[in-house]
Amino acid sequence: MDDLQFRQAMGKFSTGVTILSTEHDGKPHGMTANAFMSVSMNPKLVAVSVDHKTNMYEKMLNAKKYAVSILDTSQAELSKTFAKQLPGKEQFAFRTFHYLPVVPDALVHLACDVVQEVKAGDHTIFIGEVKDVRIKDDENEDPLVYYRSNFYNLR
Numbered sequence: 001m002d003d004l005q006f007r008q009a010m011g012k013f014s015t016g017v018t019i020l021s022t023e024h025d026g027k028p029h030g031m032t033a034n035a036f037m038s039v040s041m042n043p044k045l046v047a048v049s050v051d052h053k054t055n056m057y058e059k060m061l062n063a064k065k066y067a068v069s070i071l072d073t074s075q076a077e078l079s080k081t082f083a084k085q086l087p088g089k090e091q092f093a094f095r096t097f098h099y100l101p102v103v104p105d106a107l108v109h110l111a112c113d114v115v116q117e118v119k120a121g122d123h124t125i126f127i128g129e130v131k132d133v134r135i136k137d138d139e140n141e142d143p144l145v146y147y148r149s150n151f152y153n154l155r
Contacts, residue, residue, distance in 0.1 A: 014147035017079050020048050021094065021101045022066045024059040028094045028101030031056040032083040034146050035123075036068060044130040046110060049123045060126055064114045067097060069106035071144040072136075076151045078103065079144060098132040107141055109134040 001009075021030035035049035046068065050057050060066060071079055080086045094101035098111030112128025145152045 011148045014145055014152070017071045017075075017144040017146050017151075018048075019069045019071065019079070019082050019103050019106070020050070020056065020060075020066055021069065021103070022056075022059055022063040023099075023101055024063050029056060029059050030082050030089070030092070030094070030101065030103075032079045033068075039127060045115070045127055046112060046130060047125050047127045049120070049125050051123050053122070057124065060114070060124075061117070065100060066112050066114065066126065066128060067100035067102045068108075068110040068112065069103035070108040070110075071103065072105075072107045072141045073144050073151075073153050074141075075103070075106070076144055079151075097134055105136065107136050107143060 015034040018033050018036045019030050020033040021028060023029070031054060033048050037047055039045035039047050048066070048068065050060055077086065081088045081092070095104045096102070097109045100111050102109045110130050111132040112130050114126050115129045116127040118125040118127065142154045145154060
């Protein structure tokens with residue numbers, strides 16, 4: 001199989017969309033990530049996979065902590081901005097949650113300390129222990145869903 005065929009196969013798996021963020025040298029940094037998952041309830045662990053070629057990779061290695069903002073359907077353009085598909089990432093105004101930069105108005109914010117780094121091919125999986133969580137209390141909000149290189153609504 002070639003790279004394109006593998007990418008197409010993985011595109012058949014729908015995911016939520018997050019923005020992974022951290023602080024390095026006193027500055028906030030973020031990137032769109034859909035390779036995110038819950039790992040354990042006790043202790044409360046999540047994982048995110050980061051490509052070694054991204055700017056975020058070195059920042060994650062150094063920071064040893066990160067935040068995850070789970071996006072809602074109104075934040076599709078923001079997802080594209082942090083995936084470097086649209087300009088404006090440098091001017092984005094993060095908010096702070098548990099001393100970490102987060103996306104305002106996201107469905108969920110998770111603040112995590114890195115407890116393990118697992119190198120896997122051209123990525124590293126950063127396993128984080130969740131130190132704090134904030135959930136947006138709005139039953140009318142739907143998660144941003146990504147499938148076959150497009151965004152979808154659940155309704």
